[in-house]
Amino acid sequence: MTAVVCENLRKRFGDSDAVAGIDFKVEEGDKFAFLGPNGAGKTTTVGILSTLLRPTEGRATVAGFDVVRNPDRVRDRIGLVFQEQVSDGDLTAEENLMLHSVLYGVPRAEARKRMVSLLELMGLADRRHHRVTTLSGGMRRRLEIARCLMHDPRLLFLDEPTAGLDPHARVMVWELLDRLREERGITLFLTTHYLAEAERCDRVAILDRGTLVADGTPQGLEATVGADSIQLRTSDDALAARNARSALGLEVSDHPEGIRIHAANGPELVPRLCSELGVTVDSVSVSRPSLEDVFMHYTGHAFQE
Numbered sequence: 001m002t003a004v005v006c007e008n009l010r011k012r013f014g015d016s017d018a019v020a021g022i023d024f025k026v027e028e029g030d031k032f033a034f035l036g037p038n039g040a041g042k043t044t045t046v047g048i049l050s051t052l053l054r055p056t057e058g059r060a061t062v063a064g065f066d067v068v069r070n071p072d073r074v075r076d077r078i079g080l081v082f083q084e085q086v087s088d089g090d091l092t093a094e095e096n097l098m099l100h101s102v103l104y105g106v107p108r109a110e111a112r113k114r115m116v117s118l119l120e121l122m123g124l125a126d127r128r129h130h131r132v133t134t135l136s137g138g139m140r141r142r143l144e145i146a147r148c149l150m151h152d153p154r155l156l157f158l159d160e161p162t163a164g165l166d167p168h169a170r171v172m173v174w175e176l177l178d179r180l181r182e183e184r185g186i187t188l189f190l191t192t193h194y195l196a197e198a199e200r201c202d203r204v205a206i207l208d209r210g211t212l213v214a215d216g217t218p219q220g221l222e223a224t225v226g227a228d229s230i231q232l233r234t235s236d237d238a239l240a241a242r243n244a245r246s247a248l249g250l251e252v253s254d255h256p257e258g259i260r261i262h263a264a265n266g267p268e269l270v271p272r273l274c275s276e277l278g279v280t281v282d283s284v285s286v287s288r289p290s291l292e293d294v295f296m297h298y299t300g301h302a303f304q305e
């Protein structure tokens with residue numbers, strides 16, 4: 001089953017569209033990134049999909065249920081990790097997880113089993129009886145994720161899951177999300193304004209000013225905007241450029257230090273260039289288009305993280 005379907009989804013606040021009629025799908029088991037700069041409409045979309053906001057127009061289903069007509073069914077099947085801490089700082093890790101299970105009606109014995117296994121999975125087993133106020137920012141974020149898994153959802157929405165964390169804590173959250181998906185097959189729907197995080201996902205939808213500008217795998221999107229670029233410094237750049245054009249039929253442009261070759265398969269081409277250009281290659285570097293280039297290509301302006 002498709003985990004999320006949005007059809008012409010729109011949300012208006014006053015006289016402006018926060019989400020301006022977007023269409024996309026998320027497949028079950030995917031790690032899906034909703035990428036966009038501040039104010040793009042990511043949180044608003046997640047708000048609609050998690051039944052906290054009503055769309056002005058259009059339709060969305062989550063786990064097969066319409067978010068407006070069957071909000072309870074949707075809520076049972078999703079977990080929602082907010083940017084802000086929801087856990088009670090004065091309660092312990094265990095108490096917070098158990099409280100969540102009560103709110104969702106999970107039988108007590110089952111809840112205890114899940115609590116122990118989730119604290120273990122999140123690397124928080126030794127913090128079980130510690131109050132939340134005594135935990136580090138990274139630990140609190142992992143506890144938030146554990147809390148949202150207590151009712152065993154199939155789909156987890158995470159709004160900027162690594163915002164405000166230091167690099168080490170970010171890596172830990174990512175490793176954990178990868179394990180969640182691998183071990184439990186949970187669909188992950190993340191909003192992010194970090195290009196590098198979107199790069200790590202199976203699929204990316206890029207949102208700008210309420211409009212979906214592109215949607216696909218990171219590699220597929222990058223391939224649509226241009227070729228790889230190979231920078232070469234050689235013993236004779238003029239000869240290298242001539243040979244690359246005439247003998248190998250490649251597109252070549254000038255570069256402040258040497259020459260630049262544009263080709264779809266940059267890394268694979270390098271050995272051939274070294275052996276067939278008829279010059280000594282002193283240095284070589286290959287760069288591929290990034291999601292930043294994709295964003296610029298589709299919106300005409302730079303991405304601000």
Ligand SMILES: Nc1ncnc2c1ncn2[C@@H]1O[C@H](COP(=O)(O)OP(=O)(O)OP(=O)(O)O)[C@@H](O)[C@H]1O
Pocket residue numbers: 013014017018036037038039040041042043044045193
């Ligand atoms: N309750 C509201 N009332 C009026 N305008 C709103 C409301 N919520 C959001 N907006 C506006 O809708 C637009 C999209 O906001 P949203 O929070 O969805 O963006 P975002 O992509 O999640 O941004 P961020 O990365 O900063 O969280 C913004 O212009 C915002 O000011």
